[in-house]
Amino acid sequence: MAPVIRFDNVSKRYRLGARLGDLREFVPDPVAAARNWWRRRNGQPVHEDLSSKNGEVWALKDVSFEVEEGEAVGIIGPNGAGKSTILKLLAGITEPTRGSIETRGRVSALIEIGTGFHPDLTGRENVYLNGSILGLTRREIDAKFDSIVEFAELERFIDTPVKRYSSGMYMRLGFAVAAHLEPQVLLVDEVLAVGDVLFQAKCLRHMGELVRSGCTVLFVSHNLEAVSRLCRRTIVMSAGSIIDDGPSDQSVHAYLKAAQGAIRRFRIGPQSPERMTSDAVTGDARITGIELLDAQGRSTSSFRVGDWATVRYRVAFATRLEDPEFALIVRRHDGLVVYDVSTATRGGRTGVFRAGEEAVVEFHQCIPLGAGTYNVTVHVTRTDLRMRCDWQEAAASFVVIGCDLSGGAVSLQSAVDVNGVRVVGGPECLRGRAQVFRAGLARMP
Amino acid sequence: MTPLRETPVPGVRAETRPLTARRPRGLRAHVAHLWHYRELLRSLALKEVRVRYKQSVLGTGWAVLQPFALMVVFTAVFSRFLHVQSEGVPYPVFSYTALVPWTFFASSVSFAVPSIVNNMNLVTKIYFPREIFPLAAIGACFVDFAIAATIVAALVLWYHVGVTWTALVVPVLILLQVMVAVGVALIASAINVFFRDIRFVIPLVTQVWMYVSPVVYPLSEVPERFQAFYMLNPMAGIIDGYRRVILHGQLPDWGALGVTAAISLMLVIGGYAFFKRFEMQFADII
Numbered sequence A: 001m002a003p004v005i006r007f008d009n010v011s012k013r014y015r016l017g018a019r020l021g022d023l024r025e026f027v028p029d030p031v032a033a034a035r036n037w038w039r040r041r042n043g044q045p046v047h048e049d050l051s052s053k054n055g056e057v058w059a060l061k062d063v064s065f066e067v068e069e070g071e072a073v074g075i076i077g078p079n080g081a082g083k084s085t086i087l088k089l090l091a092g093i094t095e096p097t098r099g100s101i102e103t104r105g106r107v108s109a110l111i112e113i114g115t116g117f118h119p120d121l122t123g124r125e126n127v128y129l130n131g132s133i134l135g136l137t138r139r140e141i142d143a144k145f146d147s148i149v150e151f152a153e154l155e156r157f158i159d160t161p162v163k164r165y166s167s168g169m170y171m172r173l174g175f176a177v178a179a180h181l182e183p184q185v186l187l188v189d190e191v192l193a194v195g196d197v198l199f200q201a202k203c204l205r206h207m208g209e210l211v212r213s214g215c216t217v218l219f220v221s222h223n224l225e226a227v228s229r230l231c232r233r234t235i236v237m238s239a240g241s242i243i244d245d246g247p248s249d250q251s252v253h254a255y256l257k258a259a260q261g262a263i264r265r266f267r268i269g270p271q272s273p274e275r276m277t278s279d280a281v282t283g284d285a286r287i288t289g290i291e292l293l294d295a296q297g298r299s300t301s302s303f304r305v306g307d308w309a310t311v312r313y314r315v316a317f318a319t320r321l322e323d324p325e326f327a328l329i330v331r332r333h334d335g336l337v338v339y340d341v342s343t344a345t346r347g348g349r350t351g352v353f354r355a356g357e358e359a360v361v362e363f364h365q366c367i368p369l370g371a372g373t374y375n376v377t378v379h380v381t382r383t384d385l386r387m388r389c390d391w392q393e394a395a396a397s398f399v400v401i402g403c404d405l406s407g408g409a410v411s412l413q414s415a416v417d418v419n420g421v422r423v424v425g426g427p428e429c430l431r432g433r434a435q436v437f438r439a440g441l442a443r444m445p
Numbered sequence B: 001m002t003p004l005r006e007t008p009v010p011g012v013r014a015e016t017r018p019l020t021a022r023r024p025r026g027l028r029a030h031v032a033h034l035w036h037y038r039e040l041l042r043s044l045a046l047k048e049v050r051v052r053y054k055q056s057v058l059g060t061g062w063a064v065l066q067p068f069a070l071m072v073v074f075t076a077v078f079s080r081f082l083h084v085q086s087e088g089v090p091y092p093v094f095s096y097t098a099l100v101p102w103t104f105f106a107s108s109v110s111f112a113v114p115s116i117v118n119n120m121n122l123v124t125k126i127y128f129p130r131e132i133f134p135l136a137a138i139g140a141c142f143v144d145f146a147i148a149a150t151i152v153a154a155l156v157l158w159y160h161v162g163v164t165w166t167a168l169v170v171p172v173l174i175l176l177q178v179m180v181a182v183g184v185a186l187i188a189s190a191i192n193v194f195f196r197d198i199r200f201v202i203p204l205v206t207q208v209w210m211y212v213s214p215v216v217y218p219l220s221e222v223p224e225r226f227q228a229f230y231m232l233n234p235m236a237g238i239i240d241g242y243r244r245v246i247l248h249g250q251l252p253d254w255g256a257l258g259v260t261a262a263i264s265l266m267l268v269i270g271g272y273a274f275f276k277r278f279e280m281q282f283a284d285i286i
Helices: A021-025 A030-041 A082-092 A122-131 A138-152 A167-179 A196-210 A224-230 A248-266 A275-276 A428-443 B029-038 B038-054 B062-083 B091-114 B132-158 B165-196 B198-211 B222-231 B234-247 B254-283
Strands: A003-015 A057-070 A072-076 A098-103 A107-110 A183-190 A216-220 A232-240 A241-247 A285-293 A302-304 A308-317 A325-332 A338-341 A358-366 A371-381 A387-401 A416-418 A420-424
Touching: A003 A082, A003 B234, A030 A072, A057 A082, A057 A098, A057 A216, A057 B234, A072 A082, A072 A224, A072 A248, A072 A302, A082 A183, A082 A216, A122 A138, A122 B038, A138 A167, A167 A241, A167 A420, A167 B234, A183 A196, A183 A224, A183 A420, A196 A216, A196 A224, A216 A371, A224 A302, A224 A387, A232 A248, A241 A248, A248 A302, A285 A371, A308 A371, A308 A387, A325 A358, A338 A371, A428 B234, B029 B038, B029 B254, B038 B132, B062 B091, B091 B132, B091 B165, B091 B198, B091 B234, B132 B165, B165 B198, B165 B234, B165 B254, B234 B254
Parallel strands: A072 A216, A072 A232, A107 A183, A183 A216, A285 A387, A302 A387
Antiparallel strands: A003 A057, A003 A098, A232 A241, A285 A308, A308 A358, A325 A338, A325 A371, A371 A387, A416 A420
């Protein structure tokens, strides 16, 4: 396969604030010129170092990669890792400070939906404007116009100024235009972060179709599940460098592990200063570690819908506590609490713990959740005073990977009968339970 | 760097284009690139026109009213009070003929200069040649110019000015006037990205510029010893050209117009080169 994108040792520097400095770059600096000349004469590299000077940020540092024709590549990483900079460089919005970038074919960038919409213009006028901004010719838009309007489901409002549109209508129209681009290389930046669940599903489905039709896609997102579903290969960025590049499930796993490690070090370190000053928790008991386990008891951070999962955390007691409450909260990436459970809410009694003693708490549960990213908050509460002993917000996170194309917030795992004949099988959760049951049996002495 | 191997891929056209660097180099390549985006230029200019007169009662009437109101005021002040000479032509036609191209120039510059900064969201989100923004603004002003120009014809009929075949030179003058506007707009709009001071400088400069151009007075009023220096202002040659070919039935002073054309050409090429030099920094600076 031939590469359609090649990044060759690309670095990008941004200057913060200083506006004059950028013009000064164009004034020749005789000292630097002489130094570079001297170095070149002696065969020394002329590159200055990539360490950040005052007011400078290296958004990318010597990044190299190639993308083959028809590949779908995800780019993930924490905020500020340089993901969007890669897309901006590819789209030609900005130029690399060093290194070279080559592309082949029609590159379309979807960095924002409805770029260039003007509120005073009607839907129709904006379709033409936005289409030509995205690189379509007028004749192409003429040919696709009806299909665009139909896709956006806005037939009745197409001659209304878009300032009177709801934000949902606005986005539908913007995406409808973008969906008709027929690019050879598509760059997508976190477009799915906006809009409701249905809209996101529609976008994802459309991108899946593009990938299947052989379009090369570069997809930047925080939605790890979407990335691993759409892209075979994923690049993990951190602080301007590629730290992992490989099959998506491995990369996503590596990223989550690194992220969790960072969270654990920060949140559950024994001398965390944050905890010392916190007065919201009493400190009678401390959560000293957390891990997520699969049905076989292996540490993991990704589950399939319906898998059996165990959240295990350790609690060290500083004082004697009677019947403390252990709790678990699971939140979706957007903050929605999908489950809030504790030993007390389930009516359980936990017993007495002496100072210096340690407890291992394990919550076992099925994950009938929709595909997506989730995090886990754990806490310990004194039942006698109703006060928190320790609270670890978002101490761990995990992804749920869908095993079929059904969508939604939870997986109800329907079985389907047609004319009394079962065509789709029963709950996977039960299968998961059977599995964990077997695993439990195997571990018994 | 070793060249990429081109291995044939099933289902892909045999002659796949080679990987290309992101951006053309050299002025000619830039112009070709701009030509490729001509439809976008058209629709952005169209948008400018539409948006400018949306929800305004007079609509395109403003395109006429602006130079017309100035003409009325100038006629009162300069012709009635100050008795400025108008080369034997009724002062309203005399001044309006100059005010139409002048208004085009002044409004082109004033709309084009903030155009890049105003389209910040496009500049940072999508790539196309950035000169499209100032050019679209100028394109919209050209529509206004065309509308306002029809009034010149009406005034010429009203005051019985005998228009001859020399009026056929007008397209040349229009071309020159667009070149001057484009050159100045490209330079000023690029600088405006880095130094917003330009926004305040431009109204001052255009006002002074109008008084050093023969808009309210005839070129013949400029003392002989200043003439050579005065004609370095390309708008002087253009405005005087309009008066000669429309109002006096004369051909332009080709020598002076040659100088004007040379300066206009230098402005366009220099302005474009300047703009392209800084273009790729816009997204980082804004």
